[in-house]
Amino acid sequence: MAKVSPTLNDLFKQLGLPDSDDEIQAFINAYQPRAETMKLHEAPNWTAAQSALLEEIINEDGNWSYLADHLDVLLRK
DSSP states (O other): OOOOOOOHHHHHHHTTSOOSHHHHHHHHHHHOSOOTTSOGGGOTTSOHHHHHHHHHHHHHTSTTHHHHHHHHHHHHO
16 A cells, blocks of 8 residues: 655645645745745744654654645745
8 A cells, every 4th residue: 555645735624724725825825935944834824743753743843844844944935
C-alpha cells in the first residue's frame, strides 16, 4: 500500500485553522510578507500551541517539515 504524504491542507488542519484552498490562500494573503529574519514559528499570528507545533515539526525534519518549509516560503513572497 502506498504511503500518502500530508498536504498543506493537512498542516492547516493540524494547526486548527480553516483548511480549504481558498481559506489557506486568504491566510497567506493576510500574513505575508513576513520579515526575512523571522522564523516561521516566531510569527506573531500563531497561538502558543500553533507556534510550538510548528517548531516541533521543523525540528523533527520529518514528513511534515517540508510543508512547514513550503508555508514559510509562501509567507515570504
